[in-house]
Amino acid sequence: MDEKTVLVGRIAPTVKLPKQGSRVVPLRQAAPLRVDVAGGGPVGLAFACTVKSLLGDGVMIRVHDRRWMRQGDRVVWKGNAEGNNRREQVVTLQSNVWASLPLAVQQRLFAPGKFSEMWPLGPDSPASKGRPRNIKIRWIEDCLLDMAQDVYGIELVADAYAPPAKFDGLHVLAIADGARSATREAFSAQFGTPSRELFSVDGSPLDERVLGIRVTAKSPDEHTVPLTVAQNRFLFNSLGGGFINMRLTAEEASEIVALGESGPVSCIGKFGCTMRPSGNGRFVCDRHRSVFKPSVDKLSYLWPRILDGLRFFGVGVADVVGINSFTLGMQQMSKFTAQLAPSTFGFLLGDAANSLHFWPGRGLNTGLKSALSLAVNLQKRWRGNAFRAADFAQHEGIMQQLQYREKSRAWTTMLMPDSEGTPRGIEDRIREGLQGPADRAALVKTLYERVLEIKKRMGDRMGPLATDEWYYGRVNAMDTRTLKVMVESGAWITREIGGEEVEVPSAVPAVAPEQPSNRGLSLVG
Template sequence: MLPQAYTVPSRWDGLHVLAIADGARSATRESLKPHFGTPSRELFSVDGSPLDERVLGIRVVSSKVLDEHTVPLTVAQNRFLFNSMGGGFINMRLTAEEASEIVALGANGPIACIGRFGCTMRPEGGRFVCDRHRSVFKPSVDKLSYLWPRILDGLRFFGAGAADVVGITSFTLGMQQMSKFTAQLAPSTYGFLLGDAANSLHFWPGRGLNTGLKSAQSLAVTLLQRWKGRGFRAADFAQHEGTMQQLQYREKSRAWTTMLMPDPDGMPRGIEDRIRDGLTGPFDREALVAEMFQRVKDIKARMGDRMGPLATDEWYLGRIQALDVRTLKVMVESGAWITREIGGDEVVVPTAAPEVPVGLRPGLSLVS
């Protein structure tokens, strides 16, 4: 295991396996592009343009709502995704118009910061400031901001407020198709893409960790089964490459379905269009509350006892009624999670009980 950035050697003498798992923006993968090929975004495009989503990430120090109580709130809509790890992290999907408000103000006006580099803005003196650029997150100080009230609404929905926010950042979500995950780097050296370096996924279905672990398991089993004390052959990794291709299809098709969810007529409809429709009138608060409340109750009923005791219906109704009508309509328009459509059989990864730990296999040189 290498804690520092990996430098591709001029010669691969003595190295049998290079496991590449340095994240979605893998510098190692990029340096070895001639071996792995160039990823394509064509399959994840609409009308010839790659489909991206802009997301605001809001880290909170804590939530006043029990973790299990937030699950129906999250699953009932696709505007906000709440993750309770590390106190809490709320991801907020944006329209292009809302994303245009993600601006950092320096001493002389807007500067490249959170909007371009994804810097984190932290609370300081009643404002949110970038440690690196000393710029201020404009929506939090702009009294005319259209976005900031929507952010506060999302925080309140999950039991937090502006005082609980410890960081704000933004990022773009999109997907690309890898041509292959296994490459022969030299006559006796093979490279393998694992984790996010192999399959960087849209996180809304929440499958990145599962997929990364499966890719590592597949490679580990293959190495255990195929190493015989002499050099590997390309055929030794046919099953592993097949498993990786299956994982790519299964998880990216699942994620793509959430990016272009079907409407009631079965036609794909992007989440940004849904949010934009929700932000425009007319607004029938009574009907919107009723629809959202029924959706939450249905989700509670499906969950049964799997999540432990959930809050009362009255508690959920209070959360819904406290929303601004625009936020409420966005949640209704965005739709509930389509768990049935993205469910189904999972990719089965081979398992094996190792006779000898990898580290003790004679003559096998591995770098990850």
């Protein structure tokens, strides 16, 4: 052999370099990696863009989503008219996550005015990378869908994913079609059946009902952080407005009813519809024209409690732009990686892999970590030949770590321990607060001191907070019953849920350490 063989680039096409003076031999390219993605939500799209940014022409990717449609030569999100309720929630991305996304993606996502920094530094947002960033999930989806088409040239299929009878030449199927993944279900023989056993109380799976109240905010986002962290009934995540989430008891949840002309209709409780203001303090569903019962029921227990929650964050009913409701529960997966055919491996990503309680705000972070881990693993292991199970040992290990870390955190939040360490679910705490005698002065003092303590603790990890007087005003504006619920619900158990985080590989090339300067050194005497 009179040629040297060298490997060029990361995907290793073989390049034959001729001996000096001999004929140039054409390059022999390795076959591209073929990837299908089921589900083009934030995780499916982030995965596709990241793999493409890492492997370039060495990969062919196709992403399917049923919430898309074709418009001329582009793929766009379906809207209300096509039965798609775009999600409006604000999510908090930790800097260990956002700083690991491809640089082009970071630049597009974090355009001025499109994000805010509300939460403090912490183990998953170290000072070296920056603060967590609040961003609208809808904006993430819009940016990634555009980038998939305009920057990365990814094939987009505006339709539901249907598992094929045979995986002709497909190497990777990434399953990112959300918590109720039909694709995971179709491959349950390979992935196993998720179990709710570990997330049950007295033999029944624990589900929580939460009300999401979308508001436009008047106070700076970060001023509300100590109010959120001082109790567990309401959580406000904002980007100049956002969702005030409210945890409910089963009795309160039974009040989440939509009324049609001739009685209750399936709407907010069943289809996740959003009830919007329609004058006179009424909230109505665009789709079913039904009314949110608590907003018109003078005997409602729930409505005054909702209004109190708004007041806590300095928001009035006129600032509410929508109300919806959802149920949160968790299940344990046995594995996240499975061989689906001799040369095809399947991977569960995002909510299809780990659907979490969102109170500690980790669902999308965990989903993006899973996408980054698989993308970097593929880049490392793809050599143009069929994969073997061993190629994914590292990725599967990270997925199992994520499941352990994130579900332990979320479960601890769902069943918060009391001062003796005995688990006490949020419902019990709220019920306790709603009953019995209450000493208003003592409740105001307890909650106000908690808020000030948290304000002091967070002081050096975030921007300037509001004055003590402003916080006193917020606490003192509460009805006594709401105060008692807030005090009983307890402050966030930051010690119990904090600690080391699962690190995943980054898609951003490491910056080469600076070469030590030779100035002043001389090799010759």
